Amino acid sequence: xxxxxxxxxxxxxxxxxxxxxxxxxxxxxxxxxxxxxxxxxxxxxxxxxxxxxxxxxxxxxxxxxxxxxxxxxxxxxxxxxxxxxxxxxxxxxxxxxxxxxxxxxxxxxxxxxxxxxxxxxxxxxxxxxxxxxxxxxxxxxxxxxxxxxxxxxxxxxxxxxxxxxxxxxxxxxxxxxxxxxxxxxxxxxxxxxxxxxxxxxxxxxxxxxxxxxxx
Numbered sequence: 001x002x003x004x005x006x007x008x009x010x011x012x013x014x015x016x017x018x019x020x021x022x023x024x025x026x027x028x029x030x031x032x033x034x035x036x037x038x039x040x041x042x043x044x045x046x047x048x049x050x051x052x053x054x055x056x057x058x059x060x061x062x063x064x065x066x067x068x069x070x071x072x073x074x075x076x077x078x079x080x081x082x083x084x085x086x087x088x089x090x091x092x093x094x095x096x097x098x099x100x101x102x103x104x105x106x107x108x109x110x111x112x113x114x115x116x117x118x119x120x121x122x123x124x125x126x127x128x129x130x131x132x133x134x135x136x137x138x139x140x141x142x143x144x145x146x147x148x149x150x151x152x153x154x155x156x157x158x159x160x161x162x163x164x165x166x167x168x169x170x171x172x173x174x175x176x177x178x179x180x181x182x183x184x185x186x187x188x189x190x191x192x193x194x195x196x197x198x199x200x201x202x203x204x205x206x207x208x209x210x211x212x213x214x215x
Contacts, residue, residue: 041065042165044157046096048189050150050173055104055142057096059089063115063134065163070134072115085136086111088160092140095160099152103145111138147174151191158184 044061064070066085073079089095089111098104115134144150150173158164167182173191180189 042163044164044167046155046167046169048096048153048169048171048173050144050147050171050191052174053144053147055098055144055147055150057092057138057140057142059095059138059140059157060135061161061164063113063136066136066161068163070115082113085161086113089136089138092138092142094156095138096140097154097156098142098144098150101146102150104142104150105144106140107143108141109138111136153189153191155182155187155189158182158187 041062042065044059044065046060047056047058049056062070066089067078067081069078069081073082090109092109093106113134113136114132116132155167157167162184165183167187169180169182169189171178171180171189171191175191178191182189
C-alpha cells in the first residue's frame, strides 16, 4: 500500500527524535510570567518552570503545524498521523533535553489534542470563527538530581516536526525569569535572565528591548 505524503512524513518522525548533540546560546530576556496564548501557525509556545528538583514544561502548538490539518481526524491516514504525533510528543525527553550535568529525567508526560467542530458550530447558528483554533498540548514533568546545575535546554521539537519554524519559550528558575525565541538553527535556551526585554506580539512575537534592556 502506498502511503500519502503526509503519513509517510509522519512515520519518519520517530526516526527524527534523536539525542541532541549540540548546544549553543539563545537570546534570553527577563519578563513577568505569562500564560500560553492562542496558537499561531508555525509557532510553538513553551513554558519551563523549575522549582527545586522538579521541572514542569508546558507546550502548545497549532494542529496544522504538527499534523497538517485543523479538524478532528476523519480518515485512516489522519488518525494515524495524529497517533504518531501524539506518540512522538509523549517522548518528552526527545522533545526537550536539559544540560546533561543537571541529571534530569522524564517522570511524566501527557499529550492532548484539541479540535473544534466548526461544521457543527455553523449548523447551530454560531460563528465558526469564534471556535478555539485546533492545537495540541503537552505537559512534561522532569526531576533533576542536580537542579543547581540546570542552566539550559535544547529542543528536539524542530527535528520531530519540520514544519515548525520557531518556539517562544518562557522560563522561570531559581535565578529569575526570562524568554527566548528558538529556531531550527538556534534551538537552545540558556537560563541567564537579562532585564528589560519582552516578546513584542504586535511584531510577530520577536524580542523587543524595554527601557532597562542592555544596549
